[in-house]
Amino acid sequence: MSTEDFAEDVIAVLDALGIDSADVYGTSMGGRTAQWLAINHPDRVRRLILGCTSPGGPHAVERDAAVRRALAQPDREAAERALLELMYSPEWLASHDGPRTVLGDPDMPVHARRHHLAASNGHNAWDRLDEIGSATLVLHGADDRMTPASNAELLAQRIPNAEAHVLPGLRHAYFHENRPVASKLVGDFLAH
Known part of the structure; x- marks a missing residue:
């Protein structure tokens, strides 16, 4: 599976629902998938929002080795703590116990996690x-250390008619930690 394959899955869902075109908001791996959706099916995407994602390949700014090691550690609890620290600021974590649905499906089997990572890493x-x-x-x-913020400028420079907003003090789950600011930006963009 690849992010391009996932974009085809989105098309299948839109077709099944009878939706000709949509505003698309993809974050992280969803943003990688959304890129292919807009590239391969331009008539199906009215407006595109890409969050905490990258163009992939050799032009992307990748996470550093320390982040990769923290996420790959075999101790599931330690890996989850590392992921939370990549998602949220220390201040937010100290004042919010959860729920933290951005961590994904806790019941996802190991093979599915591996395929997810392979598809994400293979994106270009x-x-x-x-x-x-x-x-x-x-x-x-x-x-954001999971997907460094310099990727936002790379995407905005490479995509015609793109604008970028980098939100100070926020990490990979910017949309959850500061929902009022992120939602306003999205709402204003979609209203034009």
């Missing part, structure tokens, strides 16, 4: 990003 839309014709909003937390 750089050479075709300039084909995206939809107005595009790129959002990112400035302190």
Whole structure:
């Protein structure tokens, strides 16, 4: 499976629901999938929002080795703590006990997690990003170490009609930690 394959799955869902076109908001791996959706099916994407994602491939700014090690550790509890610290600021974690649905499905089998990671790591839309014709909003937390924030500018520079907003003090789950600001940006973008 690849992020391009996942975009085809989105098309199958839209077709099954009888939806000709939609505003698309994808974060992280969903943002990688949304890139392919807008590239391969431009008539199906009215407006595109890409959050905490990257173009992939050699042009992307990748997470550092310490982040990779923290996420790959065999102790599931320690890996989850590391993931939470990548998602949220220390201040937010100290004042919010949960729920934290951004961590994904806790019952996802190991093989599915491996395929998810392989698809995400294999993403590379750089050479075709300039084909995206939809107005595009790129959002990112400035302190995101999971997918470094410099990827937001790369995407905004490569995609025609794109604008980027990097939100200070926020990490990978910017949309959850500061929902009022992120939602306003999205709402304003969709209203135009």
